[in-house]
Amino acid sequence: MIRHVRFLGSxxxxxxxxxxxxxxxxxxxxxxxxxxxxxxxxxxxxxxxxIPPYVPLVGWGEDGTLNxxxxxxxxxxxxxxxxxxxxxxxxxxxxxxxxxxxLLIGYPVAYAIATTKETLRGPLLMLVIMPFWTSFLIRVYAxxxxxxxxxxxxxxxxxxxxxxxxxxxxxxxxxxxxxMVYAYLPFxxxxxxxxxxxxxxxxxxxxxxxxxxxxxxFVSITLPLSLPGIIAGSLLVFIPAVGxxxxxxxxxxxxxxxxxxxxWNEFFGNRDWPVASTVAVALIVLLVGPLMxxxxxQSKGERS
Amino acid sequence: xxxxxxxxxxxxxPSQAEPNGKGRExxxxxxxxxxxxxxxWTDAGIEPQLRIENIVKSFDGFNAVDNVxxxxxxxxxxSLLGGSGCxxxxxxxxxxxxxxxxxxxxSMDGLDLVPLPPYERPLNMMxxxxxxxxHMTVENNIAFGLRRDGVxxxxxxxxxxxxxxxxxxxxxxxxxxxxxxxxxxQRVALARSLVKRPSxxxxxxxxxxxDKKLREATQYELVNIQQQVGITFIMVTHDQEEAMTMSTRIxxxxxxKIVQVGSPAEIYEYPQNRFVATFIGSVNLFEGPxxxxxxxxxxxxxxxxxxxxxxxxxxxxxxxxxxxLGIRPEKVRIAKIxxxxxxxxxxxxxxxxxxxLGNSLVYHVALQSGKVLKITSPNLGSTSDxxxxxxxxxxxxxxxxxxxxxxx
Numbered sequence: 190m191i192r193h194v195r196f197l198g199s200x201x202x203x204x205x206x207x208x209x210x211x212x213x214x215x216x217x218x219x220x221x222x223x224x225x226x227x228x229x230x231x232x233x234x235x236x237x238x239x240i241p242p243y244v245p246l247v248g249w250g251e252d253g254t255l256n257x258x259x260x261x262x263x264x265x266x267x268x269x270x271x272x273x274x275x276x277x278x279x280x281x282x283x284x285x286x287x288x289x290x291x292l293l294i295g296y297p298v299a300y301a302i303a304t305t306k307e308t309l310r311g312p313l314l315m316l317v318i319m320p321f322w323t324s325f326l327i328r329v330y331a332x333x334x335x336x337x338x339x340x341x342x343x344x345x346x347x348x349x350x351x352x353x354x355x356x357x358x359x360x361x362x363x364x365x366x367x368x369m370v371y372a373y374l375p376f377x378x379x380x381x382x383x384x385x386x387x388x389x390x391x392x393x394x395x396x397x398x399x400x401x402x403x404x405x406x407f408v409s410i411t412l413p414l415s416l417p418g419i420i421a422g423s424l425l426v427f428i429p430a431v432g433x434x435x436x437x438x439x440x441x442x443x444x445x446x447x448x449x450x451x452x453w454n455e456f457f458g459n460r461d462w463p464v465a466s467t468v469a470v471a472l473i474v475l476l477v478g479p480l481m482x483x484x485x486x487q488s489k490g491e492r493s
Numbered sequence: 494x495x496x497x498x499x500x501x502x503x504x505x506x507p508s509q510a511e512p513n514g515k516g517r518e519x520x521x522x523x524x525x526x527x528x529x530x531x532x533x534w535t536d537a538g539i540e541p542q543l544r545i546e547n548i549v550k551s552f553d554g555f556n557a558v559d560n561v562x563x564x565x566x567x568x569x570x571x572s573l574l575g576g577s578g579c580x581x582x583x584x585x586x587x588x589x590x591x592x593x594x595x596x597x598x599x600s601m602d603g604l605d606l607v608p609l610p611p612y613e614r615p616l617n618m619m620x621x622x623x624x625x626x627x628h629m630t631v632e633n634n635i636a637f638g639l640r641r642d643g644v645x646x647x648x649x650x651x652x653x654x655x656x657x658x659x660x661x662x663x664x665x666x667x668x669x670x671x672x673x674x675x676x677x678x679q680r681v682a683l684a685r686s687l688v689k690r691p692s693x694x695x696x697x698x699x700x701x702x703x704d705k706k707l708r709e710a711t712q713y714e715l716v717n718i719q720q721q722v723g724i725t726f727i728m729v730t731h732d733q734e735e736a737m738t739m740s741t742r743i744x745x746x747x748x749x750k751i752v753q754v755g756s757p758a759e760i761y762e763y764p765q766n767r768f769v770a771t772f773i774g775s776v777n778l779f780e781g782p783x784x785x786x787x788x789x790x791x792x793x794x795x796x797x798x799x800x801x802x803x804x805x806x807x808x809x810x811x812x813x814x815x816x817x818l819g820i821r822p823e824k825v826r827i828a829k830i831x832x833x834x835x836x837x838x839x840x841x842x843x844x845x846x847x848x849x850l851g852n853s854l855v856y857h858v859a860l861q862s863g864k865v866l867k868i869t870s871p872n873l874g875s876t877s878d879x880x881x882x883x884x885x886x887x888x889x890x891x892x893x894x895x896x897x898x899x900x901x
Binding site for chain 1: 590591610612618620624626627628637638641642685686689
């Protein structure tokens with residue numbers, strides 16, 4: 190009996206697999222792991238007036254001995270200086286609020302698109318993606334025009350006579366939320382849509398048939414089955430939102446403190462690369478930890 | 494037995510059968526129809542349970558269901574049979590409440606169904622895809638309907654375990670649907686739709702996803718369960734054998750209309766028109782003018798047959814009317830050319846094809862007119878007088894009472 194048919198030059202079973210994985214692996218090595226190691230290395234140094242502006246970790250002593258100086262003081266500094274703690278907490282809060290609000294707005298939108306006529310779905314999805322065709326910076330700037338004291342909203346409300354003084358809705362926490370929810374909404378809608386669109390409509394019919402009213406059927410069937418979409422969308426929004434720099438800078442007030450702004454200040458204001466690197470490493474640890482936990486529980490849930 | 498319910502239960506459906514059959518005298522509707530020869534549709538004194546009257550449903554100007562009326566009686570196993578696009582599923586979905594008829598009325602035990610949403614209708618449906626909730630265990634899938642009705646916790650557990658017993662899935666209660674085989678999923682779907690004790694259960698192609706062997710076994714199991722629980726079953730199917738095996742009555746549908754309603758034997762033996770005759774099993778058709786019509790016999794003149802075809806009874810047409818006769822392949826006899834055949838209708842033909850099916854043989858015999866007659870005969874073993882070869886001259890024939898008049 191012929192068990193394996195092999196053509197000349199064709200790879201053995203499993204042989205090609207390594208090359209398929211090699212591509213993304215290489216990409217990941219060059220653009221994430223190596224830079225991260227460099228950043229982690231810098232974070233263990235101290236600032237100095239030199240080029241590059243930090244003390245090298247490895248050096249030769251005058252007597253020819255090899256000196257390796259690891260400086261963990263930056264991490265301690267990060268934990269004790271309230272400015273950094275506040276920056277982290279407010280970044281996490283911004284990201285959490287953004288994820289929650291984009292979920293609340295995005296879910297109905299994704300649900301509506303997924304349940305509408307098939308011919309309408311394409312154009313509607315296109316409308317969701319369309320903003321990406323314009324520069325991100327310009328779109329954030331546009332919000333300044335909308336929110337400023339004599340901007341669109343205030344002028345409109347005053348012309349209606351609903352308010353006498355312009356509302357203070359720019360350069361504060363509110364405008365940061367508005368900008369972030371606006372910018373990240375598509376990242377929530379798309380994974381939710383792809384999850385909801387795949388849902389078997391007969392499940393809802395079966396629930397109805399068994400006596401569940403539409404709302405009950407939604408809570409018992411649609412919502413739990415769209416959980417993967419909710420998780421994917423929330424992660425896609427939450428992770429970049431934590432490190433967001435442009436929106437808090439442009440739309441936030443002078444007192445808006447986020448990891449992004451702190452990072453910028455350390456790098457370009459103070460020229461303290463080691464502290465800036467420490468901020469970056471701590472951010473990754475902060476985000477990767479919960480992510481790995483989540484993945485762990487998810488795969489456990491699938492197995493059981 | 495699901496019907497064995499605790500006292501004071503909210504479900505007071507009189508159709509529930511007694512577990513040991515002792516209730517049969519007082520509730521005649523519960524007789525197992527096919528076994529006892531009980532035929533409520535022949536008794537004018539019995540009210541139908543489900544009344545479908547002049548139902549019309551169209552999609553984009555096309556009538557998917559076209560003025561359909563049907564009466565279905567308590568305890569029946571009723572099949573809607575037809576090819577794809579004949580409107581059978583549309584009709585079923587209107588009964589379930591997923592579609593609203595354009596006109597006509599649906600009522601069950603005097604209750605008008607049309608204005609009721611699916612979740613308020615006292616009937617349940619078993620879906621073709623089963624539609625089991627993938628994130629719930631078998632137990633929770635089955636309990637879902639009971640919980641929606643606010644049945645107390647311990648009663649839910651009791652009824653779920655009883656229905657799991659009925660479909661023999663007790664040890665799978667805590668599995669997820671993805672961990673079950675196709676046949677097991679089918680039974681979970683059945684259990685889930687039965688546990689609420691609906692007065693009528695709708696089944697949309699319940700066996701189509703099973704392989705042939707399992708399907709045949711499940712046909713009997715489904716009929717057994719139906720007789721145990723005494724619920725009216727309405728099944729949609731495209732498989733005529735399935736409909737014949739399981740049903741008390743069959744409604745054959747074509748192009749949104751009901752072509753014929755009757756018991757499996759009626760439909761098979763007396764197909765009303767050409768569509769039914771050819772859809773249910775196969776049939777040889779002969780056409781010709783009516784040339785004789787007496788009280789006890791009649792005849793048509795058929796060129797294809799090459800002479801008169803005798804029919805063993807009177808035909809309700811006048812002389813000269815172009816009449817179509819149908820004769821089932823298994824009712825045609827075949828014999829060697831030297832065997833005399835003492836049948837009123839006989840002819841000589843030439844063997845064209847022989848197919849060996851194991852349990853039976855199929856012959857294609859070309860008549861002198863060129864028409865090919867299909868004949869099946871049981872495989873009785875190959876003795877010399879039953880062994881035919883291609884191109885052999887043979888006698889074919891049938892008794893006058895073996896053929897039926899088929900409307901065009």
